Amino acid sequence: MAFMKLEERWDTGLMPERYKSEDALELAERVARIKRRFGSRLFLPGHHYQKDEVIAFADATGDSLQLAQAGAANRKAEFIVFLGVHFMAETADILSSDRQAVLLPDLRAGCSMADMADRHQTERCWEALTERFGDTVIPVTYVNSTAAIKAFVGRRGGATVTSSNAADMLKWAWQRKKRILFLPDQHLGRNTAFRLGVARREMAVWDPIGHVLQQDEEGPWEDVRIILWKGHCSVHQNFTLQQVQSIRRNDPERRIIVHPECSFEVVQAADEVGSTHRIIKALEAAPSGSRWAVGTEMNLVNRLKRQLSDKDIVSLSPQMCPCLTMNRIDLPHLAWTLDELEQGRLVNRIQVDGQTAADAKLALDRMLERDS
Numbered sequence: 207m208a209f210m211k212l213e214e215r216w217d218t219g220l221m222p223e224r225y226k227s228e229d230a231l232e233l234a235e236r237v238a239r240i241k242r243r244f245g246s247r248l249f250l251p252g253h254h255y256q257k258d259e260v261i262a263f264a265d266a267t268g269d270s271l272q273l274a275q276a277g278a279a280n281r282k283a284e285f286i287v288f289l290g291v292h293f294m295a296e297t298a299d300i301l302s303s304d305r306q307a308v309l310l311p312d313l314r315a316g317c318s319m320a321d322m323a324d325r326h327q328t329e330r331c332w333e334a335l336t337e338r339f340g341d342t343v344i345p346v347t348y349v350n351s352t353a354a355i356k357a358f359v360g361r362r363g364g365a366t367v368t369s370s371n372a373a374d375m376l377k378w379a380w381q382r383k384k385r386i387l388f389l390p391d392q393h394l395g396r397n398t399a400f401r402l403g404v405a406r407r408e409m410a411v412w413d414p415i416g417h418v419l420q421q422d423e424e425g426p427w428e429d430v431r432i433i434l435w436k437g438h439c440s441v442h443q444n445f446t447l448q449q450v451q452s453i454r455r456n457d458p459e460r461r462i463i464v465h466p467e468c469s470f471e472v473v474q475a476a477d478e479v480g481s482t483h484r485i486i487k488a489l490e491a492a493p494s495g496s497r498w499a500v501g502t503e504m505n506l507v508n509r510l511k512r513q514l515s516d517k518d519i520v521s522l523s524p525q526m527c528p529c530l531t532m533n534r535i536d537l538p539h540l541a542w543t544l545d546e547l548e549q550g551r552l553v554n555r556i557q558v559d560g561q562t563a564a565d566a567k568l569a570l571d572r573m574l575e576r577d578s
Contacts, residue, residue, distance in 0.1 A: 221312070225538035230259070233541040237263055240544040248547075249283035251276055251298070253290040254482050255503040255529050259537040260289050269482055271349045271368055274298040275574075277306070285309065287543055288556070289535050293320045295556040296353040300563045300570065308556045311543040315534035317350060319467075322437035323390035325354040327414040332362075334419065335387060335412075335433060343433070344383035346375060348391050350439075353558045353566045355389055360568030367573060369466050369481035372398040375573060376432075385430060387412070390437035396422070397466045397473045399432045411436050441529050442467035445501040449522050450475040453499050462522060463488055464501030472501065482506065489514055504528045 225233070241248060241263065251273035252264025261267060266276045270290060277286040278301035286308045288295040292315060299308040328345075335343050345364040347355050356366060363382065367375040376398055379386045388395030392411060399409060407425030412418075413436045421430065445468045453460055463478040463485055473479050478488060485502055492498065494516040500507050501522040511519045546553045558566065 221539050221542040225542050228538065228541075230537060233537050234259075234262075237537070237541050237544055240548050243548070244285070246280075246282040247284045248544075249277055249280050249286050251286065251288055251290070253294065253532065254486070254506045254509075255532045256289050256535060257505060257528075257533060257537075258509065260535055260540050261509075263540065264289055269368065269370075270294040270297065271366075272483075274301050277308070278302045285547060285552075287311065287540070287547075289540070291315045291317045291320075291531055291534075292556070293317055293350060293352055296558050297349065297356075297566075297570070299556050299558050300353060300356075300566050307552055309543055309547070309552060310535075310554045310556050311539035312534040312536075313554050314531070316531050318440045318531065319348075319391055319437055320351050320355075323351060323355050323414065323435055325358060328355060328358050328389065330417065331387070331412050331414060331435075332358075334417065335385075338419070338427070339385055339430075342384040343387050344379050344385070345387045345389065346379050347389040347569065348372075348394055349570075351390050353562050356569045357562045357565035359389070360565040360570075360572075364569055365572035365576075366569045369394060370483060371573065371576075372466070373402055374576065376402060378572075378576060380431070386432045387435070388432055389435045391439060391467055392434035392436055393438055393442070393469055393473075394466050395432060395434045396470050397468075397479065400470070404431050408432070409434060439467040441503050441527075442501070443469060444526065445469070445472050445522050447471040447475055453522065457497065457499075460497040460499050460518075460520075461492075462499045462501070464522065468501050476501065486510065489517065489519065492517055503532070505532070 250263055250265045252261045252267050274297040277298045286298055286306055288298055288308055288310055295308050295310040345359040345362050347359045347366055349366045349368050365375055406423040408429050408431045409422040410430045411420055411434045442465050450462055453462055462476045464472055464476040466479050489510055497518040499520050499522045504526045505528045507521045543553055
């Protein structure tokens with residue numbers, strides 16, 4: 207297969223308007239044809255929350271870290287077109303080899319949670335915590351964070367966590383320091399710590415906008431064991447206790463399962479809580495005819511409803527919307543990215559600078575070594 211010399215376009219990264227009016231069937235056929243032509247040189251990892259129109263072309267589906275690892279392990283792939291959001295593509299670039307290029311079909315596909323913590327805010331927080339608590343704090347970050355935040359954590363001896371291994375990683379961190387700074391999702395940190403026996407009076411929240419540290423419940427500051435960054439997932443925070451109570455009143459036999467990025471009140475009121483992977487496995491294993499209300503992203507809930515049609519599955523929220531930034535990746539953007547690639551041009555390549563990547567990999571490796 208002959209290619210012209212690859213060139214990287216760093217200008218606008220915007221798809222031409224004509225793609226928006228092209229026939230969906232023609233776009234799909236073109237994507238399929240280009241995939242066949244590239245064969246093993248091209249790898250498309252797709253996050254569970256992606257639209258059906260693009261997840262149909264995914265070579266692997268899963269959570270963000272799982273997909274980044276899959277791309278890195280696929281040494282035949284020269285081009286990784288990530289069907290997800292920006293921080294996921296960053297992680298894929300960090301873990302992949304120098305001969306692999308990671309592309310994101312739409313650079314606007316970000317993550318509101320990841321964007322709630324930047325390097326400058328984190329440095330300011332660290333100074334304040336060091337002044338108050340001395341050398342007793344270790345940083346830990348959810349993988350749903352930018353490369354810069356992962357690097358901040360890596361430089362200071364901390365590690366990343368996933369929603370699946372958060373409990374084990376918090377235990378790991380407490381073996382090293384008395385206190386944890388947990389970035390950037392307060393809900394995952396609070397729900398996990400509480401499950402491990404940490405009382406609310408032992409938790410505090412850092413507000414990066416107001417530069418204020420407040421306790422969850424009043425108690426001695428010396429007792430604080432975890433400092434939660436005031437960030438959240440815009441999708442999971444929309445699930446409410448009132449929605450849980452409505453299900454209980456109107457359909458008491460329906461089981462409720464939610465993601466740990468939901469608020470503390472919702473998680474406490476649910477029947478089960480777990481990562482995206484655990485939610486999928488729980489519903490797959492559930493008896494035929496069982497009824498479920500699911501507190502996670504709508505694209506996944508709708509897909510589970512179709513795939514597991516022997517069960518009655520609904521969203522916990524009747525007004526729930528898909529993740530808007532995830533939905534930036536659509537069939538026109540995928541077709542455009544592959545069209546450009548076929549012409550020998552890389553668009554929207556995601557590259558993390560060497561020092562940031564090295565520091566971020568320290569945080570990732572500390573978690574991966576423990577998981578292995």
